[in-house]
Amino acid sequence: MAGHDGDGNAPGAQAAGPRAATPKEHRTVTRVTTILETAAASDGIRLAALCAVLDAPKSSVHGLVQGLVATGYLAERDSGYVLGPAAGALLGAVRPALADLARPAMERLLREFDETVMLGEPVGDSIVYVQVLESTQVIRYSAPLRTRRPLYPTSTGKVALAHRDTARRNAYLRARLPDERRRARAREELAAVVAEGVAFNRGETLPDVSATAAGVFAGGGRLVACLAVAGPTPRTAERLDTVADAVRAAAKELSATLSRTGGAPA
Known part of the structure; x- marks a missing residue:
């Protein structure tokens, strides 16, 4: 697992300068x-x-x-x-819609695993699902569209948080995890997300739901979205690593498509 320095700097994230301001609500x-x-x-x-x-x-x-x-x-x-x-x-988008570009990869994930597939975009201190393809199974995870979800501990949110600059990431963790030991564990987990290219949520948001997510990047390595698969824990727990490999590959493919088409959000 990748480490971090004494200030909790995760690999792959640029440290903010000494005068960098942490965004605050107005x-x-x-x-x-x-x-x-x-x-x-x-x-x-x-x-x-x-x-x-x-x-x-x-x-x-x-x-x-x-x-x-x-x-x-x-x-x-x-x-x-x-x-x-x-x-x-x-x-409105003048570029190809991200959701349209992502749909073929999402449909393949749905066919392969028949669990709910989500495309989420970072929106401030939240993640918002902009496209969801639900599992055909009777018992399934139903992800809310166009609704703000927390960055931590959702799998898509962990990806977004892991690729934030250090100051904003640490400010978010301080505001939501008052215990320093929990923050340290979170920093280690987010460092692993950057190193391994995938995040997990093993029943942390909802006890009976597990999920895995990977980042979608535009040119220059800029995170623009997160691709995820989620389903009931009893059905997904044993194969979550396999699902993660497929999600990571699909996200990498979508990233390459964005680079070719210039379809990434501004």
Whole structure:
């Protein structure tokens, strides 16, 4: 297993300079992103409901909403708010969609193991599944789409966290693992993820679910997504290493495709 230095620096991750700032939440930014995410998940959200979600006064939320309407990120519909045209016009992909490029590899993994296959993208301090192909078996793992999941201890999140710069990775671990011994074990695990190219979640998030994930990289070794397979632990535990080998190979293939097509997210 790969080691780390006294500051928990994992191999393969660049150490931040002495003046590097660790990103922190900003209340206004968090409120704006929450408004947009809530609108995206609804057919029309009213102002009162947004105030409840944000636990903020109507005057503050109304100002943010009107600003988003003015810039086209929200639109009014039936006395509620939905995502506006700017979300697609400005943020829509002009490159081949990552999910489309990943689908053939995901379908092969599904056929080989008949367990749920996920494609996740790092989003801030979260991982978000952007495409899921579910197992055909009656008892299976159902992964939530377009929902923020923690970076640790999910298998996809471990991959994303392992390839972060040292300062942000350590700040995340300090905030979520108060015990230093647990943080040390996590740092060792993340170093192994970088060295071995695959991460595991053996019932850490849900006791009856095990998963394995590997990173998808664009040019220059930039992590853009994570490919994973998950299923009920009683069915997957004994073959998880075999699944991991297949996931790692599929992720490597997808990385090569992204490099050829230039289809990686900006």
